[in-house]
Amino acid sequence: MDSQYETASQPDTGNDVYTFLEFNTQGDEDFDYAEFQGLSQPIRPSASVWPSSSDSVSALDIASSSEIRGGRVAAGANNGNVSSGSSKDAGVVESLAAGMSGLNFEDTGADDEIFEYGKGEFAEHACRYCGVTNPACVIRCNAPSCRKWFCNSRGNTSGSHIVNHLVRSKHKEVCLHKDSPLGETILECYNCGCRNVFLLGFISAKTESVVVLLCREPCLSVSALKDMNWDLSKWCPLVEDRCFLQWLLKVPSEQEQLRARQISAQQINKIEELWKTNPDATFEDLEKPGVDDEPQPVALKYEDAYQYQNVFAPLIKLEADYDKMMKESQSKDNITIRWDVGLNKKRIAYFVFPKEDNELRLVPGDELRLRYSGDAVHSSWQSVGHVIKLTAQEEVALELGAIQQDFPLDVTHGFSVDFVWKSTSFDRMQGAMKTFAVDDTSVSGYIYHHLLGHEVEMHLVRNAVPRRCGAPGLPELNASQVSAVKSVLQRPISLIQGPPGTGKTVTSAAIVYHMAKQGQGQVLVCAPSNVAVDQLAEKISATGLKV
Structure with a gap:
């Protein structure tokens, strides 16, 4: 007798697609259905009537030995977990199990529009983060x-x-x-x-x-x-x-x-x-070697200076790379120049440097390259200089280094300005880290163990705390600034932090003034940039100290 195939369409709630089940029955024998625990359907007296599409089958427990290949699940003859209501129906159950051996679950691809995000090509308007394509979203x-x-x-x-x-x-x-x-x-x-x-x-x-x-x-x-x-x-x-x-x-x-x-x-x-460097990059690019390498996390305590260097050296390099990228990407074209001569006979170029919210601001001391691409009359030209001041009219005053160089003084339009990045500060940081790692005597034992996060006995410096913590020529200090001055004068190492405009430079100048008045020798002042040193030196000089 030819095989009879009937197809029922059941909703797949997990994937929201339809899966077609092929029922393979051999012969036209009538079966009296036993009461199966694996089915939620009521007992039907006639085996020739399969459940209709409106009836619900809640569960069919397929054992783990089922084979899954390419989205198709093939259940073996004994894989169905079915129990009979009475022993007298054992033969019926075996016959039904044999008939179910041909039961197949197939993914027929009824919903061809399902898209696996992260695989294949995105639609042009798909969210570049998650792949959602709904135009309303x-x-x-x-x-x-x-x-x-x-x-x-x-x-x-x-x-x-x-x-x-x-x-x-x-x-x-x-x-x-x-x-x-x-x-x-x-x-x-x-x-x-x-x-x-x-x-x-x-x-x-x-x-x-x-x-x-x-x-x-x-x-x-x-x-x-x-x-x-x-x-x-x-x-x-x-x-x-x-x-x-x-x-x-x-x-x-x-x-x-x-x-x-x-x-x-x-x-x-x-x-x-x-x-920022590759606008067409995808999340797959993050998986490439070297792209997603995470630096070691910063710890509160380190075993020795070598571990300290291994953690902070990569962070310094990341900071240097980011600083270089940011500064070198801020080139400006079509700049108009106003020429002048300084008291030292050096040429000064005045210009307005357009700025945007996402860019670094110019400060005195920044090194810039001024260049001209040339025209029919003038050849190409370029020169490097330093920003010496920013005028009230938002003009940048760039002092050019060369004195005898041929400047295109009769040209005022069409110049370009580039940041010149130097690694000097970052090289010094890396050098200091290396010295700290290999030379135990590079810093005092107190500072050495403090930097590594070790428990160190608190030391108090025998300095006389002044009644008035302010300094001549400086603004009056507030309560928090006075507290900072007193704390620094009594401890070997201190950290003062605060947002811009809170008076850190004035407080530092007051600290230097009182340390110098203690008569314990010269005071060395360091800062991360020449501009910061100049600003601090100006405040210290206002107190009457010789800088």
Whole structure:
């Protein structure tokens, strides 16, 4: 007798796709179904009637000996975990088990659109973090150097993916997808055109279905807008709790998020750093040797100076590489120059150096290269100099090193400016680390064990604590600064920390003044840069000490 095949379509709740089950029955024999524990169906008197598609089969326990090949599960004749209600039906059970031996679970690919994120090619508008492609949930970073898409899902991070990217890349402009409910729209202020999404908010217009985007500053306080019959007091930001508002950019559904690539905050940090040098990098690039090498964690206690060096030397190199990348990437073109001559007969070039929020600011002492590419009359030219001051008009005064060099003094437009990075400070750090590791006598035993985090008996320095901790020529010290001065004068080693503008330089100058007045010898003052040394020396000199 020919085999009879019937196909039932059961929903696969785990993958949200349909799996087709092929039932292979031999012959037309009638079976009296026993009461099986593995099935939730009621007993049917007629074996020729299979469960209908509306009936529910809750569980079919396939033993672990089943073979899985390419998404197909083939259960052997004795693999079904089925128990009969009575011993007299044992023959029936065996017959049914034999009939079930041909039962196959196959993935027929009914849902061909399922995409395994992280494998294959992404859609152009897929979130570059997790791969979500729903046009209503993704938004494009509109920075010219970026143009990547991100979604409004938090995933495993504290903020949405788009906000994470904007913050880390210091970008501000975004554009909605053309197939989103609001269409292809660049978010900008209705009044001034500001596109900084962290300043933008909305208010309802005359009808509840219309909203107006306004920036927080300055447009929210513009008096002319108060005549538009808008209730400016109901202004709300577009970004709230580190996510875009859901009426503007939807959050992917729970199902979409479960199917998306799961990414951690640490992976986001690494891919963002990689994008700075390789905008087309993918998460697969993080798996390449040397890309994702983590330095050793900083400890509170070290066995010896060698372990200390092994931990901090790679961190110094990372800092040096980042500093070099940041400075060398800040070249500016089409600079207009105003020429002058200093008292030392050296040429000074004045110019305005355009700056952006994501760039380092210029300070006196920075070394810059000024260059001119040349034209039909002038040949190419370049010279290196140091920033000597920043004027009130935001002009940079660059003193050029050469005196006898031929300067293109009749040219004022079309110059370029580059940062010149030097590794001197970082080389000295590495040298000091090496000396500390190989020479036990390079520092005192007290400092040696303090740096390694060892328990050291507290030593007090026998210095007279002054009644007045301030110094002549310096501003009056506040309570915390006075406490810092007294503490430093009584201890062999101290650490003073505080944010900019809290008076660390003034406090340091006061400490140097009182140490010098103790009459215990000269005081050596060090700082990480020439600019910092000059500023501190200026404050110390104001106290009347000879610097």
